[in-house]
Amino acid sequence: MNPFLTQCRASFEAQATLEGAVGRERRQAEWTRFEALGWPTTRLEDWKYTALSGLEKLSLHSTAESREAGKDGPPELTLEEVPAPRLVFVDGLFQPALSMLEGLPEGVHLRFWSELDAPARERFAQKMVPARSLTAFGALNGALVTEGIWITVDAGCALEIPLHLVKVSQTGQRMSHGALLLEMGEDSELVLQEHCVGNTDQPTHSNWVTAVELAPRARLTLVKVQKEGILSYHTAALHALQRAGSRLQVFSFALSGALGRNDITLRLIEPHAECVLKGVYRVADRALQDFHTSIEHDSPHCTSDECFKGVLDGTGKAVFNGRVRVALDAQKTASRQSNHNLLLSDKAEVNTKPQLEILADDVQCSHGTTVGQLDEEQWFYLRTRGIAADLARTLLIQAFTLEISEAIPHAGVRAAVRRLLGGTTEENGHV
C-alpha cells in the first residue's frame, strides 16, 4: 500500500468510529468498493496518460481527524471579491463565520451533511451514488467524506444573483472530501459559481463530488474555476441528470495545480433537454490537467454543445477524453463537440480523444479536434502595430480561450472569470 492509501485507510477508520451503525456501514461499503476498483494506474484505459505517482507518495491527513480547519486565518482569496450569498469551505469543512447567506430566497434550502441524522445521511449518500461511481476517487469520497451540502431549489424559484461556493485548500498536507447535492425543482433557475482556491505551497488534495438533478424545465449554470496552489492535486466528479426541457450549462476552468482530473457525466434522460459543456485547461511546467467527459443522450430531441480549449506551455500535459453516447431511441439528437489545443512549447503534450458512440440513425452529431501553435502571422501583425512581443503573445493566448468565458450567460460571473483568465489584458475582453 502506498503512503497515500495508508493514510486514507487510517482516516477512514478514524472517521468510521465517529459514526453510528448506518454511517459506519455506508463508509465501509464505499471503502470496500474503492478497494475493489483498485488504485488508478496508467494500465487502466481511463488513466492511461494520467500518472498519479506524485499523489501516491504523499501522506495527507483529513481535516475531520482534527476539525481544526482554517486556523491559520482567512484564506488568501480576498473573500470581499466574492459577494453574498456565499458558502465557504476550508479544507473540506464548512465555515459559517466566513459564509454569508443573505440574499437567498425562501425557495432555496440548504442542509449540511454534518447536521443530518443517520437516515437523512443515508438518503444523501444514496443520491450521491451515481456521482461517486464515476471513478475510484468517488468511492474514496464516500468513505472519507467530511462535509456535504444539500441544496434544494423549489419549483418555480429563480435566483437572480449567483450563489457562490468557495472551496479553500488552506493547510498543507491536507486532503478534503466534500459532497454537493443540488436538486433543481421544475422551472427553477440558479447560477452557481464554484471557486477552488489554494493558500499554501504545500501539497494538498481536494476531492469533491457533485450530483445534480434537474426537474423538467429547470435551468442551471455551473461555473467552476480551479486555481489552487502549485502542488495541489484536484480530483472532482460531476454527475447530472436532466429531465424534460431542462437546460444545464457547465463551464469549467482548470488553471493551476500539479494535477487536476475532472470527470463529468451529463445524462439527458427525457426529451428536449439541453446541455452546454465548455471548459479551458491551462498547464505549465510539470502540471497536468485531465478532463474526462461523457454526455449521454438517452432520450430523443435533446441537444448537447461541448467545447474545450487547452493552452499548454513548458512540459505541461493535458488529457481530453470526450465521450458522447446516443442511445438507439434518442432520435433527433443534435450534438456538437470540439477540442482545440494551443501548444506553446515543443515539450508540451496533449492526448485528445473524441469517443462517439452513436446508435440512433436520425441524428446530427459533429466533432472536431485541433492541436496547433500560436499563429505567427497574427503575432507579427500585432507587433507591427507597436505591441510588445510578449504582450502580443499574451493577447493571442487570451484570445484563444476568450470564446469560452464569453459564453457564460451571467454578466457578473463572466466578468469575474474574464479577470481570472486575463491578467494584464483584461481590457481586451470587451470585444
Add this chain to the structure above:
Amino acid sequence: MLSIRNLQASVGDKPILKGINLDVKAGEVHAIMGPNGSGKSTLSNVLAGRENATVTGGSVTYQGKDLLALAVEERAREGVFLAFQYPVEIPGVGNVYLLKAALNAQRKHRGLPELDAMDFLALVKDKMKLMEMNESMLYRAVNEGFSGGEKKRNEILQMVVLEPCLAILDETDSGLDIDALKVVSHGVNSLRSPDRAMILVTHYQRLLDYIKPDFVHVLSDGRIQRSGGPELALELEREGYAWVGDAGNEGAVTP
C-alpha cells in the same frame, strides 16, 4: 528619412532582393511598381521586420538609425507603419483595444502621456468618419469577418490614428472597388505632409491616379531597374512590364 543601400534578402534559399538602392526624403511619396515575383512584397516585409525574409547584405538607415537592428515593435514605435496586403483576422482581440494599445505604446515610447478612454474614443471616432467606417466596427475583433474592402479601410484607419513618419502601403489597392479606393486614397492623402514619407507598393497604376507619387521606381528581378517621375507609371501602364527586362509572369522578353 530612409536610405536603402545594396539591400539583399532571401526567402528560404532563394535570393529575392539582389541589391536595392533607394533614398526617401521627408515629404516624398515613392511608388514601387513591378510585376508579380519581382520582390515588392519582400521589400515591404524586410522594412517592417517580418522574419521569413532573411537579410543577406546591405543596410537600411531610418532617421539615422540602423532599421534592421530594431525589433518589429520598435520600428512601429519609431514611426514605421506597414499597411498589409492581406490584413490578418485576429478573433478574440478587439479592434478598439488594438488601436488604443498601439497608439499608447507609441506615445509612451515618445515620452507622451497615454490617452485616456474619452480622448482616445473622440480621436478614433473622428478618424472613422474620415474613413467612412461604421463605429460598430470598433467593437468587433480585429478584421474578423470583415470584407476585403473593410480590411483595407481598417488598415488605413490604423494608419491615420497612428500618424506614422514612414508609411509603407503594400498593394493597398488590391481587392478594392472604385468607391472604396477613393475613400482609402482620401485617408492616405490626408496624411501627406512635409515631415512624412510614404512608399506605395503596387502592381497597377490605378492607385496612382488617386495618390500622386513624386517618384516611381520599377522593381524587377530583385533590383530597381528604372526610376523616374509619375510619367513612368503611365508608361508602364501602356507598355506592360516586359520592356523593363522582366522574367516574371507578364511574359518574358529578353532585352
